[in-house]
Amino acid sequence: MAIPLAYNLRNLTVRKTTTLMTALGIALTVAVLVAVLALVNGLDSAFKASGNPLNVLVMRKGANAELSGGLTVEAFQTLKSKPGIARGADGLPQASLELVTVINLPNETHPDGMNITLRGLSQVGLDIREKTKIANGRWFRQGQREVVVGKSIAKGYEAAGIGKKLHFGKGDWEVVGVMESDSSATNSEIFGDLNQIEGDFNRQDGPSSALVRATDTVAAQALVNSINDDQRLNCNARTEVDYMDSQTSSAAPVQYLGVFVAIIMAVGSSFAAMNTMYAAVARRAKEVGTLRVLGFSRGSILTSFFIESVLLSLLGGLLGCLLVLPLNSVTTSMMSFTSFSEIAFNFRAGPQAMAIGMGFAMLMGAIGGVFPARMAAKKEILVALRDI
Amino acid sequence: MFKYLSLMFKNSLRNRRRSALTMVSIGMSLCLLGVLGALYRGLFLAPPAPGQELRLVVHHKVSITQALPASYEAKIRQVPGVREAMIWQWFGGSYKDPRDQKNFFARFCVEPDKFFKVRPEISMPEDQQQAFLHLRTGAIASSDLVDRMHWKLGEKIFITGDIFPVNPELTLVGIITDPNTTESLFFSEEYLRQMLGNGNARQDAVGSFQVQVESANMVGSVAKTIDDMFANSSEATKSESEQAFALQFVSFLGNVKLFLMAICAAVTFTVLLVSANTMAMSVRERIREVGILKTLGYTPGTILFLILGEAGVLAALGGVVGLLLAVGLTNVIRQGPSFMQAMKTLTITPDVGAGLLGLAFFIGVASAFVPAYNASRTPILESLKNAG
Numbered sequence: 001m002a003i004p005l006a007y008n009l010r011n012l013t014v015r016k017t018t019t020l021m022t023a024l025g026i027a028l029t030v031a032v033l034v035a036v037l038a039l040v041n042g043l044d045s046a047f048k049a050s051g052n053p054l055n056v057l058v059m060r061k062g063a064n065a066e067l068s069g070g071l072t073v074e075a076f077q078t079l080k081s082k083p084g085i086a087r088g089a090d091g092l093p094q095a096s097l098e099l100v101t102v103i104n105l106p107n108e109t110h111p112d113g114m115n116i117t118l119r120g121l122s123q124v125g126l127d128i129r130e131k132t133k134i135a136n137g138r139w140f141r142q143g144q145r146e147v148v149v150g151k152s153i154a155k156g157y158e159a160a161g162i163g164k165k166l167h168f169g170k171g172d173w174e175v176v177g178v179m180e181s182d183s184s185a186t187n188s189e190i191f192g193d194l195n196q197i198e199g200d201f202n203r204q205d206g207p208s209s210a211l212v213r214a215t216d217t218v219a220a221q222a223l224v225n226s227i228n229d230d231q232r233l234n235c236n237a238r239t240e241v242d243y244m245d246s247q248t249s250s251a252a253p254v255q256y257l258g259v260f261v262a263i264i265m266a267v268g269s270s271f272a273a274m275n276t277m278y279a280a281v282a283r284r285a286k287e288v289g290t291l292r293v294l295g296f297s298r299g300s301i302l303t304s305f306f307i308e309s310v311l312l313s314l315l316g317g318l319l320g321c322l323l324v325l326p327l328n329s330v331t332t333s334m335m336s337f338t339s340f341s342e343i344a345f346n347f348r349a350g351p352q353a354m355a356i357g358m359g360f361a362m363l364m365g366a367i368g369g370v371f372p373a374r375m376a377a378k379k380e381i382l383v384a385l386r387d388i
Numbered sequence: 389m390f391k392y393l394s395l396m397f398k399n400s401l402r403n404r405r406r407s408a409l410t411m412v413s414i415g416m417s418l419c420l421l422g423v424l425g426a427l428y429r430g431l432f433l434a435p436p437a438p439g440q441e442l443r444l445v446v447h448h449k450v451s452i453t454q455a456l457p458a459s460y461e462a463k464i465r466q467v468p469g470v471r472e473a474m475i476w477q478w479f480g481g482s483y484k485d486p487r488d489q490k491n492f493f494a495r496f497c498v499e500p501d502k503f504f505k506v507r508p509e510i511s512m513p514e515d516q517q518q519a520f521l522h523l524r525t526g527a528i529a530s531s532d533l534v535d536r537m538h539w540k541l542g543e544k545i546f547i548t549g550d551i552f553p554v555n556p557e558l559t560l561v562g563i564i565t566d567p568n569t570t571e572s573l574f575f576s577e578e579y580l581r582q583m584l585g586n587g588n589a590r591q592d593a594v595g596s597f598q599v600q601v602e603s604a605n606m607v608g609s610v611a612k613t614i615d616d617m618f619a620n621s622s623e624a625t626k627s628e629s630e631q632a633f634a635l636q637f638v639s640f641l642g643n644v645k646l647f648l649m650a651i652c653a654a655v656t657f658t659v660l661l662v663s664a665n666t667m668a669m670s671v672r673e674r675i676r677e678v679g680i681l682k683t684l685g686y687t688p689g690t691i692l693f694l695i696l697g698e699a700g701v702l703a704a705l706g707g708v709v710g711l712l713l714a715v716g717l718t719n720v721i722r723q724g725p726s727f728m729q730a731m732k733t734l735t736i737t738p739d740v741g742a743g744l745l746g747l748a749f750f751i752g753v754a755s756a757f758v759p760a761y762n763a764s765r766t767p768i769l770e771s772l773k774n775a776g
Contacts, residue, residue: 268412
């Protein structure tokens with residue numbers, strides 16, 4: 001027969017200071033873990049949302065990032081005639097030659113400036129990115145020294161408001177619009193006319209990459225294979241989704257550090273929980289004896305104390321998740337090791353991260369509870385009853 | 389005052405299991421604090437490593453991804469206080485299968501005749517230096533990389549370029565030993581230019597320069613002179629110490645300072661909770677004993693001192709455990725793979741160790757204050773009535 005759960009709950013409330021202190025210790029451990037997971041999730045979704053399975057990104061063989069894409073104009077011309085490329089309204093293949101580089105913008109928190117990705121592209125590039133829309137103002141015009149900034153840039157950099165002039169390359173550029181995309185990566189970029197930007201950065205001969213729209217997902221895969229197998233091209237193609245997946249590695253060091261910290265903290269916290277549970281067992285020796293006299297088996301005593309420990313840790317887990325909740329409204333930024341520029345994104349402490357946190361808390365409670373519970377179950381009735 | 393020391397010590401040994409659990413729990417947290425503290429110190433507070441204090445890195449003002457004209461080298465060398473200047477070009481590219489992280493290491497193009505003048509702390513046998521000087525396709529690598537890759541002198545190393553559209557075929561001619569250089573391969577910059585061929589736009593472009601300054605107190609002024617010299621040219625420069633330059637990459641991970649601080653705060657608070665909980669439990673069990681001590685003539689002040697001291701002793705012992713664990717852990721981290729210099733040289737320096745022990749003692753005393761104060765104020769009769 002099992003001991004009712006209410007018994008454990010009451011015991012936890014009677015010693016509320018001890019319960020709360022132990023739970024808080026677990027809560028902090030869980031909070032560290034969930035916060036790190038939220039950071040990694042945030043960065044992940046910043047990239048993952050932005051890939052379109054129909055878009056194929058082409059760079060020079062060996063290149064891992066658009067910044068060092070190194071595609072040649074000749075390769076692009078050959079590339080355009082590959083089968084499987086969708087046609088635009090004008091009947092031309094939807095292939096966008098792009099130049100990706102980095103410029104430096106100062107703001108209040110970074111007076112020395114942060115690196116921002118600048119992308120030069122033509123109309124077809126905008127057509128392919130149908131999820132990127134103008135939120136304010138208008139698109140840049142071809143042949144003009146005009147740029148459109150992502151909404152994270154517009155928010156974070158006062159100098160990048162509509163109507164303002166940005167100085168980079170060989171002169172001033174007018175900000176004419178703010179764009180909004182479901183991808184945080186695009187929201188942290190600046191778009192401008194390809195030819196103008198090529199000229200300013202002396203890159204007419206070697207832009208970075210090409211983004212090509214396939215007619216359907218099967219064609220996209222065929223296109224990827226056909227480009228990769230073509231020795232003349234010496235190019236490497238992958239779908240945008242694959243590329244974005246590979247970009248999340250920036251958070252890896254933070255993730256390793258965070259998980260490492262959380263595990264060490266967890267060992268400490270489960271020892272603290274063990275302490276609390278040992279004290280609870282010692283204090284309630286008489287009660288344990290009484291329960292045994294009433295006919296509860298050793299097994300149900302063991303389960304009861306074990307459950308109490310897990311309940312304690314669940315309370316801690318819950319507190320930990322609550323501590324992290326406010327992070328959801330926090331925007332942070334990281335530099336990407338592949339684009340050498342800043343990406344702004346939101347912490348995302350979703351149900352998955354919280355579930356991992358709760359599981360982690362339960363594990364701490366279980367480890368902390370198992371030995372004290374065994375001690376309680378092993379007590380001899382008479383000895384237990386005599387105990388003060 | 390010290391006559392109570394043995395009493396405090398004996399008191400902390402009374403419930404050995406609890407004391408041990410508390411000590412280990414505090415120890416785990418403090419170990420973490422020690423490692424993070426050492427990391428923080430290594431990143432932000434450490435003095436420059438030998439050889440670094442005389443070195444400047446000159447790169448494009450906007451971003452290290454943008455190139456400077458090669459002609460700057462001669463101009464930099466003429467700046468008073470500059471002993472030597474050398475091209476320092478990140479080559480990038482990939483080795484074997486780039487998807488395997490194990491194949492990643494840093495690849496730089498340098499000038500072999502100046503390499504050991506700009507980096508005098510690096511040692512390499514004379515015959516290997518000569519070979520590096522004379523074989524255009526020769527490459528040298530740091531010993532840790534050579535060991536990891538199981539390379540031998542004479543090994544052929546094929547690199548596929550990404551930033552540069554060339555594929556160097558190198559021969560390993562030398563192995564360098566230098567505590568500051570990890571996982572790096574160097575080859576001749578002249579070989580790169582030769583491969584690029586005449587007329588290539590990159591022929592004249594250099595990623596950065598390394599400069600050896602005559603004396604440490606001239607580093608700041610030399611950096612300023614160089615930056616002022618190019619301030620109004622089309623490609624402005626930024627000169628900074630090698631240490632500051634390396635810190636830039638750490639800042640890629642986001643606000644590392646804040647991240648470390650937040651975790652340290654959470655850990656400290658956890659230690660406080662664990663210690664407070666233990667002391668509250670142990671004082672609660674001894675209320676009666678406190679009453680007896682009082683009848684024997686102990687003043688509330690002495691009792692307060694006794695309990696605070698006991699907590700201090702316990703936490704300080706936990707601190708010792710933590711310190712030992714931290715020293716062990718940093719040893720492990722130093723051996724493991726690292727993505728930044730600070731992890732290769734991670735050590736618990738005496739100041740970090742002393743700070744850790746001091747903090748442990750302080751946390752112990754602070755955490756016990758509430759239960760100790762309450763116990764010392766409980767009237768004798770009430771304490772004696774307490775059944776424990």
